[in-house]
Amino acid sequence: MPHDLPHARIEAAFHDALWGLDAPAGITAPDASEVAQRFKVYRNNVQHSLTRALAARFPVIEQLVGATFFTAMARAYIAQSPPQDPVMLRWGNSFAGFLDGFPPVAHLPFIGDVARLEYARGRACHAADAAPVAPDALAVAELDALRFILHPSVALFTSFFPAVQIWQAHQPGAARVPLLSGPDHALIARQPDFTVIVARIEPETFSVLAALLNGTPLGRAADNADPTPALTLLLRHGLIIDIDTGVPA
Structure with missing residues (x-):
């Protein structure tokens, strides 16, 4: 040149x-x-x-x-x-x-949302490392005041289309099942063993997780939905890395 x-x-x-x-x-x-x-x-x-x-x-x-x-x-x-x-x-x-x-x-029309899901998986894969809390971390007297710090890889995904189901149907070994109409919601995150998960969830669980991800205390996050499925999902996959009990140290 x-x-x-x-x-x-x-x-x-x-x-x-x-x-x-x-x-x-x-x-x-x-x-x-x-x-x-x-x-x-x-x-x-x-x-x-x-x-x-x-x-x-x-x-x-x-x-x-x-x-x-x-x-x-x-x-x-x-x-x-x-x-x-x-x-x-x-x-x-x-x-x-x-x-x-x-x-x-x-x-x-769903293809853009499928791409958003795949990009979110990539971000989760490369997120910072963080160790999960101990299994008995929720053994406290007052659950409502708890605030959860979630793993850096945690992201929530939503689509008006059955984008999560379409993505799942194109995974190796996926069974052929009829697609349900949208919208679709999912939790995307990386487990402690570095496996990236895409867990399709109900709208109510999505709502609870969105509140927890924003730092809302558990009691308020559960105002309109049972928090049990959300907590079970987070604990099963090791996605809670710290808990604020609301009690001064």
Whole structure:
């Protein structure tokens, strides 16, 4: 590239060329006739690597549309939203929104929410570590005042569509069962053994978990629903990492 151009312009020209047809101006090679072919190889490698990285993050989306279509769709997304961060696990946060507005998949109105679920799983997988409380941590006299600190991986997911069921149906070995109409709700988190769970839950359990996640005391979180399923889920999967009893130390 010409050395007298500002670095930002050089980067912009190089980036644009990755998604165009021509090599950027100023590229050289020992044989000038090979410039276009060499850059084409480089361009294909970049596009292929990013496409496969996206497919690894959104495997059910690839299943839903097929590998060939996913490749074409991914390249349209990558051209629009290339990685801006060297930490690749943070890339893809806008993919669900892209799918929401991508006309060729408009006949799959749930696809954006399935992508949101898959992205949330990735975030849970890479969340910070934290040890769960002891099994007898809830053996206190006054439960209503308890506030729970949940594992950093805990996230709640909701969709107007049966997105959780669609995701579950595309897991290895999944049984073929009829899908129930939406909405769907789920708890997404990483267990102490590093297994990422997607637990489909009832709306009432979702409501209790949402309140607990926001720091609401157990008594208030349970005003409109039985908290037992939510607490059972959290304890079974080791997702409570601390408890505030409300009593000054």
